[in-house]
Amino acid sequence: MASTVRKSLLRGIRKARYYGLMFDTTPDLAHREQMSQVVRYVEIDYERNTVRVRESFLGFIQVSRKDAESLTKDILEKLEKDGMELQDCRSQCYDNAAVMAGHRSGVAQRIHEKNNLAVFVNCDNHSLNLVGVHAAKEDVKMVTFFGTTDSSYVFFSRSTQRWQRLKNAVTVSLKSESETRWSSRTEAVKPVNNHLEEILQVLQDMIDDEDETIETRGDAEQLRSHLLTYGFLTLLGFWNKILARIDGVQKRLQDPKMNFHYAAVHLKALQDRFDGERKVLVSEALEVGHRLCEEWDVDFERRPRWKKRMPGEKSRDAGLTAREEMERVMKGTLDRLNRELGERFTRLYDTDAKFGFLLDIEGLCYSADTENLKKNCENFCKMYSTDVDVQLCDKILDVRMLLAAQTDMRVATPEQLLKFIVQFGYDATYPNLPIAIQIMLTIAVSVASCERSFSKLKLILSCLGASMGQGRLCDLALLSIEREETDKTDFDGIIDQFASMKARRVQL
Template structure:
């Protein structure tokens, strides 16, 4: 019989047997799933939809041994019209169910587990291309985790069809939009929703067979393997595949899984609900435990007792924490059930041990400290209060307290706060060691030492000593600031001088302020409204601005010594040009502001006392001439300091700078300068002053000629 062609009756008999087996497997699958869902706690989180679908084949084979999974409609082209109508009816019902599920799928899309904007989302969801699935290198089958399978089912296959991105090959066959349509016997045209196209692999795939593979290894179709179907000359494989028993089984499993996901009645949904319930229960328990710890800590109550056990063997005190837990458990059912379980099951997870209590305390302390540091940084300026004292173990501890001004702009309230940030263990009490510990702690807390405006210590010499005490050491650190910090301080006053004067005037005349506040504002206003202050304010704002630009360039890691020397030299030349003009401009602008504010410019000329032997009196200088003399002296001192401090840099640039001047070396415009630099370089290293410059010059000319 194996060598003879089967008759039409035999083919029809085999087809009917296959259909009977398929219906029986579907019934067994539904019964199996219903029994799993109806049992209390009968589910296992590791049971996947894929495993259930794969077991259907084993059940069906055990019931009907005559089923062959390679039965397809391709071998049944002689079927009669009655069988065609039955198949048509089955297909119509399946396709119509798909249209009904589209709205439900759209509602289920809101429950997606992946964030499309996140980097952790798989590429298959990011690009909507099944070609990005992870395939096994041996079996060529996709490896789809349960979470990803649920996500793909929830999204639906339409996003992965790419019917608007099909290839168009000139002179060659390719997949077309007609492949995604199917015409039934009654003339109706329906969509092939299971058919997908992958632009990355340029191949076609089956949506349901990728997710629920059930075909044996010797009869797997290209639609479910890694390379997919990419032979477009055989469109008849579409009909062969969609009428294959394995495809129908996978299609049915897909629709059942989709219905359960939409309705929330699947195994995964039940497991997720139980996981959520368990998480919420532990959150409620931990919230109550944390509340008890917060209460005890805020009231300065010790948590531990003589015997920290819910089932003490004696009448020993169990401690304030466990006693408080037992007290609340008498009125709270959640905590009562938890305490009862912990008493009946010693050693189980209860979150009541001393280690957990300490961990909670550390978390609370870290949170409180983070909030305090945030308030201190927001206030910017602060004062430090430090004092050392030994603990019970005779270990020296340094208490750290920060004093700052908290401004609430909503309620317009100003409060002076002192926040204790903790103890710092110290191993030495000398000023240098204390300075190092404090600076490191401020750095770890991200508090700038430059913003410290006050220090408070005891009268010990190591703390408040005016020569080498801790206070003096920190003051020296604060004064060693960059030019940019000084520029910011001057610029802030220069740009807001008018507002500052108005504010001080308002404070000095405000009767609601304390006498100390009014007096301090009046004295500060008197210091600001002086001719010399206004002149020097504008002068330093200009000078520091030019210095700041150069010092920022010098901090550039890519800066070489030639560029640095050039910038220093340019700054010196600019100071020479500004020496007369800037001084006079600052005086004129200051005179204008003094006229507006009613500030007196002229003052009594103070005569310098004559020394013995002097015959002539000192020619008194006017206020304008005196302040101009001061500013010119500043320029002279700046030029002198820059010339002295950067002399070695200039000398280095003179000897080797021409080697870094690539532009000049590659040009032939200044040949004499190149020869002169080479001669100086040779003389510095005591090289033959005639041979080496000539060799270097020849190589230089050859290189220019080559370019």
């Protein structure tokens, strides 16, 4: 049955012809390291006139060595086994590990040497995760803040009695943090920010409850004192807003329908928003922190922190009040965020600058600019000369004319444009444009689909099933992950085929 599903997926990939590679490796699981293979392609159904960008899971590859040469060999052998031509590959997307993304001898560079049309883009979801991780480590106060947040979860989760008392007072549960999954910090900070008063009251009740152990009462008092500090109360609202905005972009990047042009637009908008709201975010956080300190009678106007006086500074410049110190810390974090957002997505921005015009439907189909269009088409045709010809610009202008005549409809996405061309039979008249858009849509921006397959892998390959063979493991994972394709399978035909096979007696 799994072989039937795999053959169906491979037929769809071969029919689409152009595809993008997505690979990611998992840590050692039951003493077997696995590499997930996902292929991104555009599925066009000419009978139903539908267009869909798909990311199909094809299986796991058991790896013994994780150097670039060995991983490249495993990938090429898997492609050959599946009957997929490497020359039809038009994109690669891996995580930011040097062995995968190294520009000299990484897996991406080795495959690019064999096929120079296989464009590589880093996993932007991993990159955005690193942006947040490094910004959170910009200052000691930031590290202390997240440590206190995580301590709240640890304190309550260590005892079922404590957890029940918390659940009786708070409608939502506290969450733990994770270094590799930045969205977990959003889930950890949000309930503390929204239910701080209730959490503090639960801690106070534990401190006053003489039936509690002395260790519990002591830990509760220590945690409450850490929560009721000027730094924590100020940074709580500050990080709650920042994390919510980062998490919103991360969730969009994990959508299989996301293309690199929209990803670049979202990331650039996030950077501009942090840059434009820099003063507002800091001032609002300071005001909220000041108000909470007054409500909870927290003393924060302590002696200023004096630092070494540098040449050119006046004596008053060397002393910072608590408010000035917190303002410095938050502005430094926002500057780090802005700098990281500008540096970690240069490859994505370069790809968007070269070929993003094909996915910018408003500019491609409804703009009156032809000079930039000609220049961009020339660059595209020069690189993809084996796929499209020099008439690409003329075909785009013809499609503009056809869309202008369609007053009752307006395309807004690349998928809708492809559907328009297929629906009216223009794919035979204007083949260059559909091919160009298909190639661009194969470029992935995240390996989230590979990460999702690891979630299934942990359920299938547990310690109890460590002796499971690699073939059975891949088959079970394929049936579970590609559930949509599995439901389309004709079980009657498989059962009849199985029943027609020669039965053999097994001697016990």
